[in-house]
Amino acid sequence: MxxxxxxxxxxxxxxxxxxxxxxxxxxxxxxxxxxxxxxxxxxxxxxxxxxxxxxxxxxxxxxxxxxxxxxxxxxxxxxxxxxxxxxxxxxxxxxxxxxxxxWQNGSITDWNNITPDQCRQAGILQARIHALQPRHTDHHDPELSAIHWSEYIAEACRLDSVIAPLLRENEQLLNDAQKALNNARQALPDIGCITNDDMDPKNVMWDEGRPVMIDLECLDYGNPVSSVIQLSLQWSGITTCDLDPVKTKAFLDGYLETWDNGFRDYGNVLGLAYTWIEWLEYNITRALGQCRDENEREMGISEVRSTLSRIRYIREKENDLRQLLDRMFARQE
Known part of the structure; x- marks a missing residue:
């Protein structure tokens, strides 16, 4: 035990x-x-x-x-x-x-109760990390997503899994999302820094109004633009399919007032929001039995459902999000 x-x-x-x-x-x-x-x-x-x-x-x-x-x-x-x-x-x-x-005292704010000020503080926190070791990098081809959705669908059908119809219904969406993600990765600028792409609301504790990061196993060197776009959307409601542009702006304002990576064309790399397809793939494998126990398999099924809903929501909001980003960064030029 x-x-x-x-x-x-x-x-x-x-x-x-x-x-x-x-x-x-x-x-x-x-x-x-x-x-x-x-x-x-x-x-x-x-x-x-x-x-x-x-x-x-x-x-x-x-x-x-x-x-x-x-x-x-x-x-x-x-x-x-x-x-x-x-x-x-x-x-x-x-x-x-x-x-x-x-043990860290404090609490994690529920996804549905995050305030614009917390988003701003999160943006500041991320910018402080990015500002530690920023550098221009040599150009190299990015690692592209190559998920074979048809194979997962076939396996889910073979096992008569509850996720099979969900995957079938969304196969074209998933192929389109993967294409958009790969196009965005190829459009990223050649800059790098320390990143914490897992710094979403569940991994920040609040102790008397002060943010403290937890769960740092995803720290790595990466592209700050990718981190900014993904985390600004997660803090402002993309995870719960309830995006608040005021919170997106608050996160980005906090980030830019602390450190500026110089990039402006965020609307052109909005496809990075579809990084969720890789979380989806991991949970498909859990839902199909590659896991520790039944509790984890059930968690995989639950995450497949919620992540597919999130990807559909991103598709619905894609034009609005692009316009928001274009307006925000046009003011920074």
Whole structure:
């Protein structure tokens, strides 16, 4: 049981004796999080998804993220960083992998109650990260999305999965979204920086009005334009299919007043909003049985439904979004 594993982990790392209960914490869609108490402290323990840990190159990705986490923390940007124990942030026990954090007070704002001021502060936070190590990069062909939707549809039909009709009904939309995403990636400028593409509202805690980033395993070097367009839309309602242009503007105002990457043609790369198709693919595999247990399979099914709705919503709002971005950045020239 996970409780026994965590208790042994705390003994081996010298963090003390675990006091029951070990309580699951909601929020994560890939990994599992627990609140763990000892006599002296409270901790958050992240149990990394075994399926994710089997992916090629995953350890290199985590090590790179850990180094970038340290750079961000040293710069005074508010984060909840994983504890380093015996020179390691990632802890391993019996083939399972964990990160351990000091418990962070505060709360995560519900997706439906995010304020324009929180969007502005999120934009500032993202800009501070992007401003740490910006650089022009040599031109190279981007990694393009190459998802074979027809194959997933065939497999879903073979298994008589509940997601089969959903995928069939939206196959053309998904092919069009993938094309738009790839076109946008090819139009990105040759600039790079430290990015945290997972800095959406579920990964920012608010402690007396102050934003603190959590879940930093997705830190990497990437393109700031891609991050800006995706996160500005997520903070302003694209995730819940209820976009508020006031919040989009607030995020971008906060970003631009803190750091300006110089790019203006955001309307031309709006296809980056369709990055959701890659989250959809991951959840299709979970819904079709590539997962730990039935709970995770049900989560995959739920995420397939909600992500398809999100992609349809983006298609419906595409022209409005492009006009909004064009108006905003025309004023910056």
């Amino acid at each position: 996970i409780e026994n594993t965590i208790a042994r982990l705390f003994e081996l790392t010298g963090l003390g004796t675990v006091l029951p209960p070990v309580s699951p914490v909601s929020g994560g869609l890939m990994h599992r999080m627990y609140r763990v108490n000892t006599l002296d402290h409270s901790y958050a323990v992240k149990h990394l998804n075994p399926g994710i840990m089997k992916r090629p190159g995953v350890m290199d990705n985590y090590r790179r993220a850990e180094k970038l986490e340290q750079i961000i923390e040293d710069a005074g940007i508010p984060v909840v960083a994983a504890l380093s124990i015996s020179g390691r942030k990632m802890q391993e026990l019996d083939g399972e992998y964990f990160y351990i954090f000091r």
